[in-house]
Amino acid sequence: MSASAAIAPRSARRRQALPGLGLTLGVTFAWLGAIVIVPLAALALKPWELGVAGVVAALAEPRVLAAFRMSFGGALAAALASVPVGLLFAWVITRYRFPGRRVLDALIDLPFALPTAVAGLALTALFASNGWLGAPIEALTGWKVAYTPAGVIVALFFVALPFMVRTVEPVLRDLPLDTEEAAATLGATRLQTIRRVVLPALAPAMLTGFGLGFARAVGEYGSVIFIAGNMPMISEIAPLLIVVKLEQFSYAAAAAIGLAMLVLSFAILLLLNLWQRRLRRGLG
Amino acid sequence: MSAATRDPAPARIALVLLAAALAVAVFLLPLAAVLAEALRRGWEPAWSAISDPDSLAAIRLTLLVASISVPVNTVGGVAAAWAIAKCDFAGKRLLTTLIELPFSVSPVISGLVYVLLFGAQGYLGPWLRAQGIEIIFALPGLVLATVFVTFPFVARTLIPLMQEQGREEEEAAATLGAGGWQIFRRVTLPNVKWALLAGVLLCNARAMGEFGAVSVVSGHIRGQTNTMPLHVEILYNEYMFVGAFAVAALLALLGVVTLAAKTLLEMLTSRRIGEHV
Numbered sequence: 201m202s203a204s205a206a207i208a209p210r211s212a213r214r215r216q217a218l219p220g221l222g223l224t225l226g227v228t229f230a231w232l233g234a235i236v237i238v239p240l241a242a243l244a245l246k247p248w249e250l251g252v253a254g255v256v257a258a259l260a261e262p263r264v265l266a267a268f269r270m271s272f273g274g275a276l277a278a279a280l281a282s283v284p285v286g287l288l289f290a291w292v293i294t295r296y297r298f299p300g301r302r303v304l305d306a307l308i309d310l311p312f313a314l315p316t317a318v319a320g321l322a323l324t325a326l327f328a329s330n331g332w333l334g335a336p337i338e339a340l341t342g343w344k345v346a347y348t349p350a351g352v353i354v355a356l357f358f359v360a361l362p363f364m365v366r367t368v369e370p371v372l373r374d375l376p377l378d379t380e381e382a383a384a385t386l387g388a389t390r391l392q393t394i395r396r397v398v399l400p401a402l403a404p405a406m407l408t409g410f411g412l413g414f415a416r417a418v419g420e421y422g423s424v425i426f427i428a429g430n431m432p433m434i435s436e437i438a439p440l441l442i443v444v445k446l447e448q449f450s451y452a453a454a455a456a457i458g459l460a461m462l463v464l465s466f467a468i469l470l471l472l473n474l475w476q477r478r479l480r481r482g483l484g
Numbered sequence: 485m486s487a488a489t490r491d492p493a494p495a496r497i498a499l500v501l502l503a504a505a506l507a508v509a510v511f512l513l514p515l516a517a518v519l520a521e522a523l524r525r526g527w528e529p530a531w532s533a534i535s536d537p538d539s540l541a542a543i544r545l546t547l548l549v550a551s552i553s554v555p556v557n558t559v560g561g562v563a564a565a566w567a568i569a570k571c572d573f574a575g576k577r578l579l580t581t582l583i584e585l586p587f588s589v590s591p592v593i594s595g596l597v598y599v600l601l602f603g604a605q606g607y608l609g610p611w612l613r614a615q616g617i618e619i620i621f622a623l624p625g626l627v628l629a630t631v632f633v634t635f636p637f638v639a640r641t642l643i644p645l646m647q648e649q650g651r652e653e654e655e656a657a658a659t660l661g662a663g664g665w666q667i668f669r670r671v672t673l674p675n676v677k678w679a680l681l682a683g684v685l686l687c688n689a690r691a692m693g694e695f696g697a698v699s700v701v702s703g704h705i706r707g708q709t710n711t712m713p714l715h716v717e718i719l720y721n722e723y724m725f726v727g728a729f730a731v732a733a734l735l736a737l738l739g740v741v742t743l744a745a746k747t748l749l750e751m752l753t754s755r756r757i758g759e760h761v
Contacts (some may be wrong), residue, residue, distance in 0.1 A: 211528070212542055217651065217658060217659070218570045218571060218651060218654050218655065218658055218664070218667070219663065219664035219667075220566055220567075220571070220664040220668070221567060221571040221572075222756075223563070223565070223575065223664075224563040224566040224567040224571070225563075225567045225571075225573065226577070227559065227560060227563035227564075228560065228564040228567055229561050231556070231560035231563070231564070232560075232564075232579075232582055232583065233560075235560075235586075235628070235631050235635060236582065236585060236586060236632065236635060237582070238601070239597035239598055239600070239601055240585075240597060242597055242600040242601045242606070242607060243593065243596065243597045243600060246600045248510070270629060274628070275568075280710055285510075288499065288502065288503050289507075290500055290504070291499065291507075292500055292503040296496055296499070296500055298500050300504070302747075304503065304504070304507050305747075306743055306744070306746075306747040307507055307511040307512070307743075308511075308702065309743055309746070310511045310515075310739070310743060311742075312686075313686075313689050313739040313740070313742045313743045313746075314514075314515075314693070314735075314736060314739040315689075315692070315693025315694070315695060315713050315735045315736075315738070315739060316591075316667075316693065316694075316695050316696065316713075317693070317713040317714075317716050317717060317732070317735070317738070318518060318693070318713075318716070318732045318735045318736050319514065319696040321521075321716065321720060321728065321729065321732050322514035322515065322517045322518045323514055323735075324513055324730070325517040325518070325520075325521050325729075326513055326517045331517070332513060332517065333509070333513065341650050344660075358510065358514075361510065370756070377489050380489045381489055384489065388493065390491060391493075399551070415588045416587075416588075418590070419588075419589065419590025419591065419592070419593065420590070420591075420592065421591050421592050421695065421696035421699075422591065422695035422696050422699075422713070426717075426720070438697065439590050439591070439592035439593070440592075442592050442593065442596055442700075443592060443700060444701070446596065446599060446700060449604070450604060451599065451600060451603065451605050453605065454596060454599075455600055456595065458590070458592075458593040458596050458597075461590060461593065462589065462590075462593065466588075469588070
């Protein structure tokens with residue numbers, strides 16, 4: 201909001217002060233329409249070539265249901281795991297000064313910048329039975345990570361983590377220190393202050409970060425398919441099933457899976473949004 | 485920070501060490517693993533895998549796709565940012581939401597939508613085939629899918645900054661008789677140039693590294709429709725691990741350089757760019 205808008209008398213209908221609205225809006229709509237709106241409309245239309253019963257049948261296939269469970273369940277687990285780790289990173293880079301802080305800060309964005317296929321290959325090499333992390337984990341616990349559902353969750357955690365850090369961090373930085381001081385003055389221990397004052401203030405941002413990380417993880421493909429092993433019914437993700445259906449030229453079934461993924465993840469994001477609104481109201 | 489809000493030293497040290505250990509495991513080990521696998525048999529095999537004709541074709545194609553997609557999204561993103569930040573019209577929130585929509589769509593779905601439109605059994609497929617126009621399994625499909633997944637980068641780095649900067653400077657220029665293009669080039673652009681550069685770099689990194697969306701529309705024709713990330717997958721599936729990791733290392737380098745440039749630009753402008761992109 202510009203300051204002058206508040207001071208200047210508002211005329212009944214403000215004339216456009218700056219030129220270019222027609223041109224820039226025209227370019228924007230052409231760009232948005234051709235690239236996003238029309239193609240997504242095709243996605244919304246195509247499944248119904250199968251009829252309603254056909255769409256239901258396509259989605260009720262056991263293999264499809266298992267893939268949805270893997271993608272949505274895995275994304276949920278990864279987003280949950282990103283909460284404590286993301287909080288730790290955000291806390292350390294905003295509250296402490298230590299050598300290498302800037303490097304750590306920059307590294308957190310690596311999953312954004314690293315091509316997903318590279319991340320997939322790297323994580324597979326790390327977590328394979330003879331990998332730097334896979335070998336000790338298997339020796340200590342007997343668990344295999346690569347080529348199992350655990351591998352899927354590891355890859356999804358990698359892509360979801362930066363969202364949590366980057367949404368919590370600005371809120372943590374802007375959090376007024378005097379509320380923490382007040383809590384301390386009133387006799388709260390440091391842990392009590394963090395649990396009762398800091399964490400509730402961060403809760404809405406944590407939900408946003410959770411939602412962003414979850415949304416990204418649900419649709420993730422490149423970093424997952426190398427480490428997943430892609431066993432139908434066990435470690436196969438929903439986006440891979442779209443690829444499989446396309447290879448069989450079942451366009452409508454592929455579209456049905458894609459549309460269901462979008463609708464389901466938007467519904468979950470909407471719920472998170474409502475929950476977040478309640479939290480904010482609680483904070484006053 | 486007062487004593488009351490300072491964590492005890494042992495807690496501080498423990499938390500920093502824990503964060504450092506996690507950062508090494510989550511961020512540095514994967515990078516090191518790619519490099520180690522690429523150089524497993526020394527520099528020679530890694531280099532010959534990169535200079536192989538198929539790899540060179542993939543590199544050329546990746547550069548070509550990015551050199552079309554990035555300018556398209558730069559023009560669109562700048563136009564959208566101007567309209568949203570500098571003009572008044574109804575439905576701004578909806579427009580912003582629509583621009584950010586591609587970020588919440590799975591890369592595979594981003595490719596799928598174009599197959600539904602232009603594929604053999606797509607809405608326009610038969611007509612296009614009659615005209616002899618190829619989109620899917622050809623360059624236009626790769627470009628469209630790449631434009632889709634990198635769609636919001638430039639717009640969303642510019643919009644918050646341009647909104648924050650307000651319109652006073654532009655309005656002053658307009659009062660003094662400057663035209664729209666002149667205002668943009670002489671007033672707005674100098675104010676946002678570093679953010680624009682960062683947006684373009686992030687857009688480019690994603691365009692060159694995109695895998696899921698292009699994998700759906702590519703058809704994987706070697707030497708013709710294989711971009712670098714797709715070439716990595718093919719090499720890997722053929723058990724040519726050194727080659728796969730060598731090309732992957734090249735892509736990882738692109739990511740690391742982009743990250744370094746972004747950090748540098750953030751220090752230069754002392755503001756975060758492209759938050760949770």
